[in-house]
Amino acid sequence: SLTVLQALEDGLKKADADPSVKAVMICGENGKFSAGADIRGFSSPKRLGIALGPIVSLIERSKKPVVAAIEGIALGGGLEVALGCHYRIAHVKARMGLPEVTIGLLPGAEGTQRLPRLIGVPAALDIITTGRHIPATEALKLGLVDEVVEENTIEAAICLANKV
Numbered sequence: 001s002l003t004v005l006q007a008l009e010d011g012l013k014k015a016d017a018d019p020s021v022k023a024v025m026i027c028g029e030n031g032k033f034s035a036g037a038d039i040r041g042f043s044s045p046k047r048l049g050i051a052l053g054p055i056v057s058l059i060e061r062s063k064k065p066v067v068a069a070i071e072g073i074a075l076g077g078g079l080e081v082a083l084g085c086h087y088r089i090a091h092v093k094a095r096m097g098l099p100e101v102t103i104g105l106l107p108g109a110e111g112t113q114r115l116p117r118l119i120g121v122p123a124a125l126d127i128i129t130t131g132r133h134i135p136a137t138e139a140l141k142l143g144l145v146d147e148v149v150e151e152n153t154i155e156a157a158i159c160l161a162n163k164v
Contacts, residue, residue: 004034005050008081012058012066023161024062026085027069027154028078036076036100052077052109056084060114065164069157070094070145075133080109083118087160088145090136091153096144102131119143 008026015021028034037052059066059081068074068085074096082088082096090096098107098115106112107128116124119142127134139145149156 002050005052005055008055009050009058012055012062016062016064021064023065023067023164025067025069025154025157025161026059026081027157028071032072033068033070033074033094034078034081035073036078036080052080056080056109056114059084060086062086065161067157067161067164069153070096070136071153073133076100076107077109080107080111080114083111083114087157087164089147089149089153089157089160090139090145092136092148092150094136094139094148094153095133096136096139097131097133098128099131099133101128115144 012024015024065087066085067087067089068082070082070088070090071094072091074082074094076098079096079098098111100107112128115127123142134142134144136145136148140148147156147160
């Protein structure tokens with residue numbers, strides 16, 4: 001939603017400007033990282049506001065380490081947000097993917113560029129073209145996430161942020 005995008009932008013800019021902040025952790029709510037955009041909004045007239053692509057670029061350009069704490073799902077734009085982060089920690093039950101391709105939509109926030117850079121072209125092409133959901137353990141093997149945890153993902157992300 002525009003509210004979430006605005007909160008991400010405001011929070012990141014505030015953190016970058018605050019010298020007491022050493023790192024940033026992005027997480028979802030209620031055990032879910034992000035399922036991405038609501039496709040029902042695609043048919044409504046174009047609204048003025050912030051777009052996901054520039055927010056993901058802002059995350060990527062942060063001078064401070066940004067860690068994604070992925071619980072539940074990181075799909076579509078949610079995965080693209082995680083790809084913009086410098087580090088990614090996932091709960092063992094988390095799943096990631098770009099399912100919008102199954103209805104004819106291409107990932108619009110540069111996921112098709114960031115994913116191959118992170119995990120290589122062959123693995124990225126599989127994920128991009130099939131829209132399948134990748135379990136956390138496979139994501140770790142591919143290099144999509146840096147760590148998989150069985151307990152508190154947020155605490156693990158904070159611990160990693162403190163290390164880096």
